[in-house]
Amino acid sequence: MKVSVDHDKCIASGACVLAAPEVFSQDDDGIVVVLQEQPPAELEDKTMAAIRACPAAVIWED
Numbered sequence: 001m002k003v004s005v006d007h008d009k010c011i012a013s014g015a016c017v018l019a020a021p022e023v024f025s026q027d028d029d030g031i032v033v034v035l036q037e038q039p040p041a042e043l044e045d046k047t048m049a050a051i052r053a054c055p056a057a058v059i060w061e062d
C-alpha cells in the first residue's frame with residue numbers, strides 16, 4: 001500500500017498518530033508528517049485505522 005495525505009487540509013487532530021504512530025507523526029504545528037509512505041504489510045491494519053480515524057478525511061491509500 002501507499003499512503004498519501006493532503007497537508008493543506010489537515011486540521012492537526014493527531015488521530016492518525018494515535019492509530020498508527022509508526023506511520024504518522026506531526027510537525028511543530030500539528031500538521032501530519034508521513035513517516036512511511038509505503039507501510040509494510042504488518043502495519044496495514046493500523047494504517048487503515050488511521051485513514052478511518054482522520055476527522056478531516058485527508059489521508060488516503062493509493
Ligand code: SF4
Nearest residue numbers: 010011013014016054
Ligand atoms: S488525523 Fe487527519 S487531521 Fe488529524 S493530524 Fe492526522 S491527517 Fe491531520
